[in-house]
Amino acid sequence: MSRLNMHMNHVANHRPEFHAVAFTDVSKLYGDKIALDRVTVHIAHGEVIGLLGPNGAGKTTLLEILEGLQEPSSGLVSIFGKRPALLNPGERGRIGIVFQRYALPSELTVGQLCDLYQHMYPADPDKQGLITQLGLAHLLTQQIGDLSAGQTQRLSIFAALYGDKSLLVLDEPTSALDVRSRRAVWDALLLRKQQRNFSGVIATHHMEEAMELCDRIYFIDNGKIRMSGNAQELLQQHACRISIKFTAPAWLVEELKESLPADAPLTLHGQQHMISCASHQAAGLIGAILLLEQTNGLRLNLVVTQPSLEDVYLSVIAN
Ligand SMILES: Nc1ncnc2c1ncn2[C@@H]1O[C@H](COP(=O)(O)OP(=O)(O)OP(=O)(O)O)[C@@H](O)[C@H]1O
Structure with a gap:
């Protein structure tokens, strides 16, 4: 990194206005329940981050502070260089929100709400495109109060994405969606991101969602950030183990056990045996099992599983 870049990074880390969102040492x-414990998260302009963590980890609390619905007990929060409570209505209008508890006006029809948004954001030319992408076109005459949970969520996503948004704050935006609708929402988000380059923070329980949509992922547990990075970095930082699964008669398993390293335990899961090993041990062990299969004329149904982001998450949260 050049000295100029290092200097710019240093300045950015100490000047909140250089970030879209700066959460510094926030509790x-x-x-007496600590929902957030000295959390620091800085989101660059045009960056989308994902928050992953178990129920009660503090994700919604963090988003509610960002939205100005909660005040932090200590620490500094800024959006585009200002405290959330000091944003003017115009600046607030550039934040797109999906919250679990955020109710849309139930007496309006879907079409009326979309028209209202078009009126609020006249410069956005793509109302119809977004309606179609989010699968709302056949619901325009339906009253919002009569929509299903998934349909309501898709309409909330329309409201969050439509208009000139600079920041998206999305709390489990696809939790009620079927697989096809979820992918349609991801496509809509990625397309708008390309067009608008907004920043964003997405709390989710879906690893795949975080990997599809987020530039950086934060694992949060018990109010503390446990780990952060892009998916590749998280996999590398956390040396997860490879699992080698196979089926075999007991005598062969006994034979194999004698040649296993002490730190590569063999366990039985139903009909399947599993060896959990470090990546540098995998090739040797797979070779040994294949040799046993060949020399004994057996089918051992070998399956090798690389660690996934979900494995990293589970191991970080378990620790
Ligand atoms: N208004 C409140 N009053 C008291 N405790 C609260 C309040 N809101 C949240 N909490 C507590 O703070 C902790 C963090 O809750 P939060 O809703 O932020 O978790 P979360 O990560 O969003 O969980 P989930 O994945 O279940 O949505 C929990 O222990 C919760 O019980």
């Missing part, structure tokens, strides 16, 4: 207490 939040509900009574």
Whole structure:
């Protein structure tokens, strides 16, 4: 990295206005419950981050602070260089939100709400395109109060994406969606991202969603950030183990056990045996099993599984 880049990074880390969102050393207490514990998350302009963590980890609390619905107990929060409470209506209008508890006006029809958004954001030319992409075209005359949970969620995503948005704050935006609708929403988000280059923060329980949509992923647990990076970095930082699964008669398993390294345990899962090993051990062990298969004329149904982001997550959260 050049000295100029290093200097710019240093300045950016200490000047919140250089980030779209700066969460610096933020804690939040509900009574004596610590929901966020000295959390620092900086989101660059045009960057979308993912928040992954178990139920009660603090994801919604972080998003609610960002939205100005909660005040932090300590620490600094800024959006485009300002405290959330000090944003003017115009600046607020450039934040697209999907919240679990955010209700749309149930007495309007879908079409009326979309028209209202067109009126609020007259410069956005693509109302019809977004309606079609999000699978809302056949629902325009339906009252919002009569929509299913997934249909309501797709309409909330329309409301978040439509208009000149600079920041998206999405809390489990596809939790109620079927597989096809979820992918349609991802496509719509990625397309708008290409066109608008907004920043964003997405809390989700879907690893695949985080990998598809986010430039960087934060694992949060018990109010603390445990790990962050892009998917590749997270996999590399955390040396996860490879699993080698096979079926074999007991005598062969006993034979194999004698040649296994002490740190590559063999366990039985139903009918399947599994060896969990470090990546540098995998090739040798696979070779040994294939040799046993060949010399004994057996079919051992060997399956090798590389660690996934979900494995990293589970192991980070378990620790
Ligand atoms: N208004 C509140 N009053 C008291 N405690 C709260 C309040 N809101 C959240 N909490 C607590 O703070 C912690 C963090 O909750 P939060 O809703 O931020 O978790 P989350 O990561 O979004 O969980 P989930 O994945 O289940 O949505 C939890 O222990 C929760 O019980």
